[in-house]
Amino acid sequence: MLEQLKQHYGYLFEDELIQEINNVGTYKDIPEGFKLIEIGDYIKSMPLLVSGAIKILREDEDGDELILYFIEQGDTCAMTLSCCLGSSKSEIRAIAETDTKLIMIPVAKMEEWLGKYKSWQQFVLQSYHNRMSELLEAIDTIAFLKMDERLFKYLKDKAMVNHNEVIHVTHQQIARDLHTSRVVISRLLKTLEIDGKIELHRNNIKVLDL
Amino acid sequence: MLEQLKQHYGYLFEDELIQEINNVGTYKDIPEGFKLIEIGDYIKSMPLLVSGAIKILREDEDGDELILYFIEQGDTCAMTLSCCLGSSKSEIRAIAETDTKLIMIPVAKMEEWLGKYKSWQQFVLQSYHNRMSELLEAIDTIAFLKMDERLFKYLKDKAMVNHNEVIHVTHQQIARDLHTSRVVISRLLKTLEIDGKIELHRNNIKVLDL
DNA sequence: TTATAAGCGTAACAACTGTTACAAAGGGTG
């Protein structure tokens, strides 16, 4: 774990803090599709992403979903920060988008380090800033883009975090992430294919115009 | 200023910090409609709201606006926090919704206090948490509600922060805040009136179903 | 008073998105 830590977080944290993380953190291997956080969960530890990607979702009272953004290597989940520090429930759902490696840090340590390590404080504040920006971008996407633009952005983002231009996903799954219906997605995907931006195959989509 | 501070922030901050704020803070009276922050601005001081309300807006590259939320007494602007601590540009616009009183704190002090006062650190983190929740609520509103529901929520929120069931606003202004057209708003307002939820008058709207 | 501009109401239509229904294709299993 120490090597992973130094590699991905060494430039952020002083050696002493890296050592502390190494001592109290728990290394975890998460398979694709695993649900890390459910809405309403109380969070007792905070994840540092080492590799892979996590999908963050919002849900309304009717159970309708909506993707907010992806989290990648070097990030942490600011929602988790929020929840830990405020001892409140999670307002989002987190699902492993790919196989993921992460380090879990107990909430008690996390608070202790805030006073102890300037670099940790900076990291936490920077994480909040990043997540805030992601949320604003999500708002832009929903508010200002039409469904065909949202769809194409979604495909590109998904190809990006998977490091693969071929996306393994069904139309129905996309529809759920974008909070619309399968028929609408099929229709728009077909148009994108005609425009030469993607190639459609069963259970996967190749994004050409990256 | 000291009295105002003790009244609105005394329960949050220790006396010593209140004194410091009193020493370095600048008291400001802001008239309704005044633009406090423009998108792209670099922020060099951070506001603590004493009274009044501030409207936070997002804008896309075409100049289309969208209201995110209102900030009220006892709050601060987490976007400002973000910008100050990261020395980055503002991603939002802030406009005084009502006549507003606030205390401006220089960014240097703000950072200094983070290490010095536990209560300040708590306040900053709590502010981030609150703003994150507001952004999520904004996303819910845009993504899951139809325009008539969004409109009614907007009217109620506006009545709330103005402490007045009568809202002084034109249909055109509402349309701009909700990123739609005047005709759409007029149409939906008329329906709300027929349903007995509001009363329409020239330049103002009375919200009945609060 | 008349002129002018801002605000509002309404109709007609267009564009986009959502729903229902059904058919066809692909993949796996016995």
Added chain:
DNA sequence: CACCCTTTGTAACAGTTGTTACGCTTATAA
């Protein structure tokens, strides 16, 4: 191969939102 289930394609229609156009009212100034 026959069978079944998932996935995708497509048509037809409905609902919501956006656009254009025009007329009326109200406030304000000349």
